[in-house]
Amino acid sequence: MPKSKKQRQLFYLMPYGLWLLLFVIAPLILLLFQSLTTQNGQFTLHNYALYFSSGTYLLMTFNSVWYALLITIITLVISYPTAYLLNQLKQKQFWLLLVILPTWINLLLKTYAFIGLLSKTGTVNNFMSLFGIVPQQLLFSNWSFLLVAAYIEIPFMILPIFNSLAEINPRLEQASRDLGANRWQTLRRVIMPLSMPGIKAGIQAVFIPSLSLFMITRLIGGNRVITLGTAIEEHFLVTQNWQLGSTIGIILIVAMVITMIFTRDRKHSRKRG
């Protein structure tokens, strides 16, 4: 065993450090390198120029951001009241477990389950036909895409919000009511600001992965919604244009970093007079 404290720390860091190097840092460097070279390995900015001058790619970028934003808003609107309610329950850990449970099931399986539910001969249409409603095409629409994406992301939004709400001293709610605020004012002026770190963490956990969704866009959205994730998959697997695929990847990473910066927890940011 190494002796000094610093050596020991390095020793413990080694397994993950190696992992980081091989599977995160090295691929990132390769990605950056590829996006800046031609197929023959010469330096070029052509890929970026192509990306920014093409209406298709910009539209895809806009689509990615737009749908990620919609998914985030939908999950937030559903998750915040749910997390708030969960916190009031007596067996809250049990109910929370039920919310988290679906995340233990493979994403692909859940997606296929939704195909079963939403297809023309699926459960939903069967049920509707009981009321004499003719089977509708529910799959391969923007709405079904948003529905499934939100369903999958909701636990990742609920969990951080729930945790930040659970940390709030119940006395503060009492104090707010005592000072004349009704339930809604208390929620808006005390509870919500104090749960902001959870909301931000939830937005990070939902918005960033949603930027690069591609499997759900294909299986549920029927490729009607083309996002950056789909574009990357196309370039690497179909058209074999790894250079452009890398470029889009880099742009996606930049977008994620920007999101991180906007949603980071800014403690002690208030300036004192």
Add this chain to the structure above:
Amino acid sequence: MQPVKLCAFLVTIDLLIKSEGWELTNISTPIIEFKNVGLSYGDDEVLKNIDLELEAGKFYTLLGPSGSGKTTILNLISGQLTVTHGDILFEGNIINDVPVEKRHMNTVFQDYGLFPNMTVFENVAFGPSIKGMSKKDIKTKVTEMLTLVKLNQYADREITELSGGQRQRVAIARALANDPEVLLLDEPLSALDYKLRKEMQYELREIQQRLGITFVFVTHDQEEALAMSDWIFVMNDGVIQQNGSPEDIYDEPINHFVADFIGESNILDGIMKTDYLVHFTGKDFENVDAGMRPNERVEIVLRPEDLDLTAIENGKLIVTIADQSFRGDYYEITAIDDDGNEWQVQATNKSKIDERVGLTFDPEDIHIMRFNESENDFDARLESYEGEEDAEK
């Protein structure tokens, strides 16, 4: 008239009324009244048939050990809890179902309950801004309140930057910023160190007298209660054991619990032979109590500070010094009499362990407590023979 001006005008009137001591409400109506109030959780009776009346402008204390129901009463007044039976009245109107935010009272919580995401200023401004006061009025109000608690230099500080004592002051300023008619204080000083606590006791009393509003103060610290209050309610087991001025409660405890809880006490069994003659430790003593059955079994209370050590021949009882400890301004002495009773004595002079000395006290230092006497019976009995005494004079 513009709404802002009207508001400022009303505030002025409000201040005038306060500063001139004008009374708009009928003086005879209590500001808060409990009529046969009870609170239960399932079979657990936390509060049993409480009756009480609070007059406007007084400093009241609810005193008792933890679990006695004192904080429950406070939470019923503030509206955080709802009665199981009985009525709570505010200025003569039943307020059982009025929600917390609509009651004209505010609370200083034990752990202060300050909003950690807001500055000192924003905390104090919370109530006024909920009420919809203009920015200018809010600033005036907050400045006034922070000056009152001597924190006007700290308006822009974060709560986390304040000491415990300063947080305490912010909590008081925040509660008072709503111009409550009743201020409820839930053991607000218990987290402070001794010296700071003494200071705050004095300041709270001063604030109460300056504003002239009703304070309801909850504490388990009898010293605090005696020092600050106009009127004390001693609570135990969800029942008011005794209520009265600090002097009344200290000098005439109604039962064993009150005698034991308020101050130090020597409590002995005895027999009230006739009026003004009590028997304990095998001897008869003259005293000043009356109105009991002949030879009724009673309990006797003698306060340690009323006892004196003297020469054996001058003593009413002879005791042996068993232990003593120095308390700064006096010696706390434990002595044993010949019957084996233990006596706590506060003496100014040092004694020798195992020394035999005389113990002496005056007839009026002997307080008699009957078993299971209610407060009403107690008061009636006191009145009956004190009346006689006055007539004799």
